[in-house]
Amino acid sequence: MASKPGPLTDWPWKPLGSLKYVVLAPWVVRSTYVFFNSNGRERDLSTFLIFPFLLWRMLHNQIWITLSRYRNARGNGRIVDKGIEFEQVDRERDWSVHPSSSSSSFVSTGIRKIMDDQILFNGLIFYIGAMTLAGGSCLPVWRSNGVITTILLHVGPVEFLYYWLHRALHHHYLYSRYHSHHHSSIVTEPITSVIHPFAEHVAYFLLFAIPLLTTVRMGMASIMSFAGYVTYIDLMNNMGHCNFELIPKWIFSYFPPLKYLMYTPSFHSLHHTQFRTNYSLFMPFYDYIYGTMDKYSDKLYETSLERGAEVSDVVHLTHLTSPESIYHLRVGFASLASRPDRSSRWYLWLIWPVTLWSIMVTSLYQRTFVVERHRFNKLKLQTWVIPKYSIQYFMQWQKEPINGLIEKAILEAEEKGTKVLCLGLLNQGEELNGCGGLYVERHPQLRVRVVDGSGLAVAVVVNSIPKGTVRVLFRGRLTKVAYAIAFALCQRGIQVATLHEHEYKMLKKSLNHKCDIYLLRSSGHAPKVWIVGDDITEEDQLKASKGTLFIPFSQFPPKKLRSDCFYHHTPAMVTPPSLENVHSCENWLPRRLMSAWHVAGILHAAEGWEEHECGYTITDIDKAWQASLRHGFQPLGIPAHVPRN
Incomplete structure (x- = not known):
């Protein structure tokens, strides 16, 4: 919101x-009935x-948002390097979030997208x-004189x-009172183009x-003159705020006057960084006429156009989870990406054809794609996604294709x-x-270090156990992390x-004689702290006493079945x-939380560790823990009211 909000700042339907x-x-x-x-x-x-045209406008804008975020993650043609944070995401999607307020307030205020408001x-x-207007209805599909008149009136007045x-x-x-809200975004996204108070939208x-x-x-007037003109406005607005340069040089070489008739993303980006230059709407000739053209526009x-894809120091390789997870990227x-809630939204059911289409596309697009970039001190970080869903990882016939995709990603890195x-x-x-x-x-000659992050994952779980705890219950599929x-x-x-006999026997085999004396078979009263994995069942959870703290060691969170327990x-x-440019949540984790496996990869590069951490190799957990704290990563707190034992 502007620093001194003026009249007609809010939308009437707020x-x-x-x-x-x-x-x-x-x-x-x-209109449909008639x-x-x-x-x-x-x-x-x-x-x-x-109404179909309004839906097209929303789709058009979303295409630009997706393209802009993808290209900015890759780095091709990127204009401004500065990152985006949650504060900007909230500000550009909800008027009730004041710049000085906590970004977490967005979660409770609901989803009121300003992009929808102007549409x-x-x-x-x-x-x-x-x-109401005479001649405003029953328009023909096309009238040449109307299209030409629309063009001339736009270029002129x-x-x-x-x-x-x-x-x-x-x-x-x-x-x-008004325009400062728009300029709060130094690094622009396509949605920034419509971030204005209601009064400004009326003027526009x-x-x-x-x-x-x-x-x-x-x-x-005709259908095409109306639809074409509004689509042109949306196109130029989105392009001007996308933060990557995409207009090739040859266009201006073949037709030099076009330089004065069409702006570029870098041209308008200077307006957001310099403020007092490049005022034109879409055609820069008035900036040339009145001397407000930024002298660095051409440079x-x-x-920006010559800038290539970014080479990252650390790549986090993840994958899609549910069919709807593609919307959360x-x-x-x-x-949705800026919130941790991964439950299905009612409006996602309305676009199930799009979801089905995305599943088909990902099944055909057999290569990883970049979805995110961060910067950590001097390290450049990227997140790559394997176009496979969680369920496919449990299908035997998908094992070879998935391994092939992961191997290609490693060799590409x-x-x-x-x-x-x-x-x-x-x-x-x-x-x-x-x-x-x-x-x-x-x-065996790989220079890139492959890291599974198991050492830090173990350290995080061990250090998440409340101080003073003398006994825990272990329940879950026995993995490398579980044994450690x-x-x-x-x-x-x-x-x-342990809750089950087979878990007790397998753990006992893996422990030395000095440690196995601390391994017990659970009987009677269960401890208040449970260390749990993927396969914990409803029956298992019902055995826990009231107030039990469930600490997962798996990649996926357990289903929360007990309202009287803590997860x-x-x-x-x-x-x-x-850690810069953080404005989306990692899967189900809250804002600015990062999985231990992801953090481990960053630490591996920051510390310059030369060994791989994969297979049955695991980084010393104390070494990993101390490195994480040294680089500013902090553990999650335990609620004060959680019982210690």
Whole structure:
């Protein structure tokens, strides 16, 4: 919100919250009813198409958001290197979040996307105009004179008036009350283009309505002139705020005057970093005429265009989980990616055809893709995604294709000069690839270090146990991490009780005689602290006493079945402020929490450790723990009211 919010800052339907879409419902129902109950010339196709056009605008904007975030993660043509944080994500999606307020407030205020607000506002105006203006309905599909008139009116009065309106908005009075909210985003995203108070949107619509109303009054309006003009505005707005340069040089070489008729993303990016230059809407010639052209415009354009893909020091290799997880990626729905809640949303059921289509695309696109980038001190970090879902990792016939994708990713990282590749989620499965050891065996000369992060995962679990605990109950599938946790606890003199006989026998075989005296078979009263893995069942959880603390050691969190018990997060740590460009949540973890496996890869590169940590090799847990604290990563706290034993 602006520093001194002026009149008409909020949208009229703000009190409705997520129910704001009902204001459009009567118009949509009426236009649909009239269309299907009319015949021949009486059918009003133009009014009927308003709602599908609004949906197209939302899809168009989302395409740009996804493309922008993907290209910024890769680095190709990136303009501004500075990262985006949760504060910007919240500010650009909810007016109730003040810059000085906590970013966590966004979680409780719901999802009120400003991008939807301006589309909703435009839709209402279109419906009202179609119902009230003479010649505003029953428009033909195409009229050449109307299209030409729209173009000329935009190049003339619209661009001219916008230039001076924009300069006026940078005057202290209007800037502090309205336009400063838009300029709070130094690093822009496509959605930044519509982050304005309601009053500004009214002013902009009046400008853009000049060609629309003129063609209606002159009887030259058509469906294509309306839809084409608004799509052009959306296209140029999104492109100008995408933070990567994509306009090739040859376009200006073949047609030099185009330089004055079409801006580039780098041109408008300078307006957000310098503030007092490059005021033009989409056509820069008024900045040339009035001397407000930034002198670095051409240089920034060329350097941004020549910028190649970023070479990362650390790659975190993860995969898709559920079919809906693709929307939770940073390149998906930004509002979902910025929250840890992974439960299905009602509106995701409405777009199940898109979900089905995404499953088909990922099944055909057999290579990893970049979804995220971070910077940690001098280290460059990226997250790559394997286009496979969790369920596929448990299918025997998918084992070879998945291993092939992981191996290709490792070799690609090797070729690019990456220092460390850490295997996330099920990419380090023991049954799949021997905890990553398969790839080191196949390629013994690898320079990139393959890390499964098991040492730090063990350290996080061990240090998550409340102080003073003398006995824990162990329940879960016995993995590399599970054995190491049991061994570490016994070494510290903490008794480890098992719920099932087979777990007791297998753990006893792995422990030496000095430690196995601390291994017990559970009987009677169960401890208040449980260390649990993937396969803990409902029956197991029902055996726990009230107030039990469940601490998972697995990659995936257990299902929360007991409201009278406490569930710790999967092994994770709080990231330090030096980790930049963090504005999405890692799977189900809350904001600015990072899985121990991911952190381990960063530490491996930061410390310069030369060995692989995969297969049956595990980093010393005390060494990993101390390194994490030294680099600013912090453990998660235990609620004060959790019983210690």
